[in-house]
Structure formats: C-alpha cells, structure tokens
Amino acid sequence: GGSTVSTSTPVSSVRSDHLSVQQIAVLQQADTIFVATGYRGDGDDVRYGNDASHRGGPAGFVKVSADGKTITLPEFKGNNHFNSLGNLVLDSHMGITVAILERGSLLQVTGMAVVDMNTERASALWPGALRTVTLTVTQ
Template identity: 40%
Template sequence: MNPSALPGQPHAEDPFHAGERELQARAGVRERLAEIGRRVIRDHMPDQHRELFGKLPFLVAGSLDEAGRPWASLLAGAPGFVTTPDARTLRVGALPQPDDPLARQLAVGQPLGLLGIELPTRRRNRVNGRVRALDAGGITVAVEQSFGNCAQYIQARSPLPRAAPPREAPARVEREGARLGERARALVAGADTLFIATAAAGGADVSHRGGRPGFVRVDERGGRTVLTLPDFRGNHFFNTLGNIALHPRAGLSFVDFERGDLLLLTGRAQIVWDGPEVQACAGALRLLRVEVEQGLWLASALPWAWSAPEPAPQLQATGTWEAPHRS
C-alpha cells in the first residue's frame, strides 16, 4: 500500500530526534524525510503490521541496562505468541531467559524497541514503546511509534523443528569478556545477519543488518575485540546511526541458525564516515565500529533450526573484508 495513503502522526511535529535529523541533513535528505516521517511513522500499528506480528516465531527486543548499555535480545514462541489487542497495544506471550540482560531490565515504564521480522518473506516492521505491564506470562507494551522497513539485505530462511532441550535443563549460559573467545569470533566472522539495539532521546530501538558472510570484520586491538560492519544504502531514516550520534553505544545479537544459539554483545560504538576503510568494502557508504565490552552466549536459546539461506538480491552490489586487520 502507498504509505501516503496511510494515516500518520496525529500531530504536526517531526517524529525524528536531533541525532536522526543531524544525519539526514548530512546525507542531504532532511527536508524530504521531515515530510515522509510524518506520514509513515505512526503512533499505532496498522492492520498489516498487526497481522505480521501474529505470525512470527520470534521477536527481537532492544533494551537498556542499568549502565545505559543497549542489548538486543530475542523472544521466541509458537506463532501467535505475539498478539495486538488493539492498535496501540502489543502483547508478547514470552519472557527472556533469566540470564538474558533483558530479564533484569524489564519494568513498567521502561523503553523497549521491538522488531518483527518474517525471514521467509523478508517482511519487517518496527514498534517502539514502553512496558505497560508485566506478569508471569509475558510483557504488554504501549506503542509509541510504529513503522515499516524495506526488505533489503534480509537472507530468507524458514524455521525447521528441532529437538528442544529437556525442560529441566535450561539453556547453557557462558559469559564473554571484552576479548571474544574463539567460538564467538567464528560466529561473528561468518554471520550474514545480525540485530542491533541502540537508544537515545529517552527511547530504545532495534534493527536488522545483513550482508554476505564475512561482512562483519573481527579485529583485536589492545586486548579488546573490535567489530566493524558496513552501513549500506537504506531508507535514510538513520534511526540506528542517529541514536549512536547521541548515545555512542550499541548492542549486537548474532544467531547460530543451525543450533539455535545466541551471542549477545554490548559495547561502545562510533561511525566511520569516509576514508580507505569505507572504500575497502563494496557497497559501504560509511562504517559502524563497535568495541566489545561484554557478552553472553546462550546455547539452544531458540527452538528451531533454519533452512539454508537464500541471499538477498541487494547483496550482489556488496562485498566483504578481504583479510582481517590487527593492530
């Protein structure tokens, strides 16, 4: 449906905060985005977004810990575990694992960024809001912003059932420090998909990034692991980078699609605007660099395996890093 035909913000003010506006101006799209944003960023979920959320087997959640560090977590359940009682309320019928940072951050009034992404069809929609209620069965979120994202850079995959660990044997949790272990580095270096959480202006947000396997570069610098990923052409909203401009931190989540394991990382973030590094990765307009501070490996956190990926067509115009960089 043509976005201009959909109801948008019920008020006249610009929905973008100062960091997003700054980056839009730098990219030369500020005036155009000011008008588009009022049409496509809503204070409620349109019916097609509600329909998508109801079909999903997992939901990505972005939150902030007590130190102001973002984390990107995944909540999973049988399709139908996410419901929308009305256009301004989203209900998640699941809770994070006890060791997931999201479990410590959940409280009424806390901001949450949510991403619904249907990998087989490459559909994705975003909801940003605040926790309205918590109970033993899940989380109720009051919607403050709702908007769609395009299907670019999403690798299509379909969920396949796999044997879940016994109920009395919860997922194994291993902690990662500022220097990632070999298994974590291997997962990141071979990833074609990640989820990134950021925060600014009192809210939280989470988004998707995709590329050819190897699009995330893994370096070791001063005893820390540093991850560098290209920022490809997108919708020019600059939600993620605009947040980082104001609050230079990010949380990254990587999925082992064969085993259902999750790697959750958080660290300091910076934007690399130009120079030889940007030119070294085909398709990159700029780079995002994250210096890891800590992380968690959650084994068997997702109850499925996934089919082999069908690469997004946009990847034909993108590249990877030719060799690791160490300093």
C-alpha cells in the same frame, strides 16, 4: 509438520571484554545480525529513540579484530531514516545479536560504538558502503 520446542538446559552467559575464538568465528560466518541502539532523550519515556535493525550480507561482512575486542560493520544506503546512526551519534552504546540456528542459541555482544563517516575508507573495505560502525566490546 509440527514444530518442536527444545527442552535442553540453557547455556549460561559468559561475560568478557573480548570475544573468544569461537565467538569471532560465529561473527565472521554470519550473514545476518541484529543491531540495537537507543537514545532516551530528556523525557521520562525510556522507549524514546530505541531501534533494532537487521544487517546482512555475505558471510564475512562482519569484520572482527584478531584480539576479539572490536567489531566493524559496513553501513550501506538504507531507508534514509538514520535511526541507528542517529542514536549512536547521541549515545554510543550498541548491542549485536546473532542467532546460531544450528545450535539453537544466541551470541549477544554489547559495547561502545563509533561511526566513521568517511566513505572512502568504508568503500575500501566493502564496495558500496558509505560509512562504518566500529564497536569496542565491553561484554
């Protein structure tokens, strides 16, 4: 069995400071997302501190506000490197990408993130979560 390459016309990007109803549904149904963070440091090497990470869970693990302006994610115990969280402490810019496999497209969201280190609040939303990250959508 070979693979096929889509020849459909790419969908143009839509920029907004909030998510549409359809985009909210995509995030709420996602069981896998990818998070991008970065910190450039003081040097000239722009690769310094960049990180792309997988986040996963059952559908619904991503919480989206009804107005589509904020996205909240759980942070569970990981590899103890704290690459993403460390970057966010120094530079709050963050991106989220979700593959929409059935449509062959992506949802990409960027914004400013805040890390909440309160374990009680995190575990009230997601059992076992240690922290939360809330992204305010900028586009």
